[in-house]
Each structure stands twice: as structure tokens, then as C-alpha cells.
Amino acid sequence: MIKLVLTRLVQAIVVVFALVSFTFFAVRMLPGNPFVNEKAIPEHILEQTKAAYGLDGNWLQQFAIYWKNVLLHGDLGPSFSLYGRTVSGIIAQSFPVSLMLGGFALLMGVGVGLPLGALAALRRNGVIDYASMLLAMAGICVPSFVLGPLLQLYVARNVDWISVAGWERPSDILLPSIALGTGVAAYVARLTRGGMLEVLGQDFIRTARAKGVPPGTVVVRHALRGAVLPAVTYLGPAFAAIITGSFVVETIFQVPGMGQHFVTSVTSQDYFLLQGLVMFYGLLMAAANFGVDVALAALNPRLRSKS
Numbered sequence: 001m002i003k004l005v006l007t008r009l010v011q012a013i014v015v016v017f018a019l020v021s022f023t024f025f026a027v028r029m030l031p032g033n034p035f036v037n038e039k040a041i042p043e044h045i046l047e048q049t050k051a052a053y054g055l056d057g058n059w060l061q062q063f064a065i066y067w068k069n070v071l072l073h074g075d076l077g078p079s080f081s082l083y084g085r086t087v088s089g090i091i092a093q094s095f096p097v098s099l100m101l102g103g104f105a106l107l108m109g110v111g112v113g114l115p116l117g118a119l120a121a122l123r124r125n126g127v128i129d130y131a132s133m134l135l136a137m138a139g140i141c142v143p144s145f146v147l148g149p150l151l152q153l154y155v156a157r158n159v160d161w162i163s164v165a166g167w168e169r170p171s172d173i174l175l176p177s178i179a180l181g182t183g184v185a186a187y188v189a190r191l192t193r194g195g196m197l198e199v200l201g202q203d204f205i206r207t208a209r210a211k212g213v214p215p216g217t218v219v220v221r222h223a224l225r226g227a228v229l230p231a232v233t234y235l236g237p238a239f240a241a242i243i244t245g246s247f248v249v250e251t252i253f254q255v256p257g258m259g260q261h262f263v264t265s266v267t268s269q270d271y272f273l274l275q276g277l278v279m280f281y282g283l284l285m286a287a288a289n290f291g292v293d294v295a296l297a298a299l300n301p302r303l304r305s306k307s
Helices: 002-028 043-053 059-073 087-122 127-141 144-156 170-200 203-210 215-227 229-244 247-252 258-267 271-299 301-306
Strands: none
Touching (some): 002 059, 043 059, 087 127, 087 170, 087 215, 087 247, 087 258, 087 271, 127 170, 144 247, 170 215, 170 229, 203 215, 247 258
């Protein structure tokens, strides 16, 4: 397990460094001027910022100063598009909203997809199986930016306690979570069904049934544990993808999460905000993948022996 932790840690450092470095140079190749926007920065503040972060030097000098500030001081820099705010402050304010939305969507996706896939496998080639996989295929094919407006039009407008958009009431999390979690539920259902069918054909399942173990115990204690492994492998990247890719849903439902800032940083060439968000997303993805590896090792003893 220690070897696994160290390996994943080194991989995460390399991947995040490469990701941020690519973003650093790519955003500077775009045409335009990040210092020109509707909220113009005062000249003396702009000169101080350029001097502090080496923006008046060449790209390599800026690159070295940026990483020095990040590693030694934890300074992700100021935002050019949101004058007067730091990148760290923006992330600290918006990430809890995206985390709450993503966590609820993931919980909803697992809560629906896992039993749906297991039930489809137990009723293989039956009506329940075909109906479940039809719903799963629809969930995969319909993107969140299509599902979101449909939910607003046909659900929010007809249910008084659900808002069309906004983030003021506890119920406001419901529709964007459904829009984000539907795709997760669909993939989890298909992966769980495939894993369950494979496990149900194993010798130890037939042995348990031959010994008279109750069917419910066979499914819950023996089959389901091995069947969820493919779904668990998917959930780590899916969780990070929900948070990083939720900017469309956040825009549709006017959720004050990180997605809106990601869009703003790209359109306004906000160097530091874009780099900070990319770094944060990279760390989040690495943490999610690490969590998946630990969960798989806990569920599968053979993986623990190899690590």
C-alpha cells in the first residue's frame, strides 16, 4: 500500500505540473490583451502587479516566478477579470458550491445506477433488463445541456417548490443534480450489470448456491462486492468530471460554482485565474483517482498483495 501511495503521489505531481505548464504557455499564445476589459485595472496597480509577478519579462521568467510564488508562498496570483479578488479567494468561495452539487449528483447517480444495474443482471434478458438498459442508453445519449432545459420547462414550471434557476433554497440543488447525475447513473448501471453477470458465472457463486446460502446473501455479500469494481473504477474520474465539467449546467441553472469562473478566465484571458483553476482541477482529478485506487485495493485482496 505504501508503494501504491508513493507511486500515485509522484504521478500526480508530474501530471499537474505538465498540465499547468501547458496551460501557462498556451494561454499566452492567444491573441489579445488580458489587461483590457470593462473593469480596467488602475495603472499604478497594474504596474505593481507586473513587477511582482514578472509580467513585464519574457515567458520563461514569468514561468519561474509563477512557480516560485506557488511553491514558496502558496500565491496563485490575482484575477484580472475580477478586479480586487485573488485566485485563491475565488476558488475558496466557489468550490464548496461545485462540490455540493457534484457530490449530490454523484450520490444520486450511484443510488440509481447501482441497484438498476444489479437488478438488470439478476433479470437477464427479461423485461426489467431491457427496460433498464434502455433507460441507461437514453441517459448516456441525452447530454446535460439538453436535459437541463427540459427539466426547467417540464418540471420546474409545474412544481411550485422547485425554482427554474437560482441557488437560494435547498430544493434548488435538485434539478441540476439530476441533469449531472443522469449520465453517471446510466454508466454505473451498465458497468454494474456487466460486472454482476461476470461474477454470477464464477465458481464460488455456484458453490455458495450449492451449499444452500440464501439468494439475497449470495447477491449482497458475494456477487455485488466483485460486481461493483468496474463501477468504482469509473466513479473517481466521473466525480472530478462532474465538478470540472459542470459549467454548462451551472450556467443553465445559475449556480455560483467554479464553472462560471472557468468560462470567464478563458474568454478574458485571465492568466492567473485559468492557471489556478487548471491546477485545482488537476489536483482534484489526481485525488479522485487515488481514492479509486485505495477503494479498489480495499475491495480486491489481490490488488493489496500486488501493492
